[in-house]
Amino acid sequence: KVSAIVLSPCDSKSIIPVIQEANAAGIPVFTVDIPCNEPGVKIVTQIATDNYGGGKEAGRAMIEALGEAGGKVAILHFKQAESCLLRVKGFREVIDAHNKTAAAKIEMVTELESGAAKDMGYKAAEDALQAHPDLRGIFAINDPAALGARAALEKARKAEQVIIVGFDGQPEGKQAIKEGKIYADPIQFPDKMGIQIVESLVRYSKGETLPPQTLIPTRLYRKADAVADPELK
Secondary structure: OOOOEEEOOOOOOOOHHHHHHHHHOOOOEEEEEOOOOOOOOOOOEEEEEOHHHHHHHHHHHHHHHHHHHOEEEEEEEOOOOHHHHHHHHHHHHHHHHHHHHOOOOEEEEEEEEOOOOHHHHHHHHHHHHHHOOOEEEEEEOOHHHHHHHHHHHHHOOOOOOOEEEOOEOOHHHHHHHHOOOOOEEEEOOHHHHHHHHHHHHHHHHOOOOOOOEEEEOOEEEOHHHHHOOOOOO
């Protein structure tokens, strides 16, 4: 008998029956951070990062980092989350567009499951290096996967050869950018998402009609940003 439910679904597909149950009970459902764009569910509004736009930023960062040489790139994915599907879609589109005119192509040679976690990110990066010893870049869908990949590169003594672009802007990820371990992150603003979702609940309770989705843009965060960041060591 709650007045509303706010969800941040880890798996956008498996949450469908739960949302349908709330719909049947007449309880309004909102999502924050990770959307659920599956059919058969009714959601009042979704507040999320512009993950597709962030993926495009990650693609531009990879192009910038690899320079004119181009090279082979691995993607460390987490396909259960709608947000990560959007990130990879944006990343791929920017790289594909770049390759149409670039002298040296960026070749996306493998896409591996990272579990969005350090341990699986480590294993995925290890597998990518084994299959492609001449790998030049890794796009990891979040900071834990990126940090796991970095550990695998250090163990293989290929940290100088392979550039990592992450996603999120968690404190540990930002610190790694400052230390040159990750090249850049499109960073998210969870505080803005939190504020927006509360504002949406209040507006809905007053009878206002809300847009189906509000997207909060990411910002590309490089080493210069990390060096100037007062929150880092």
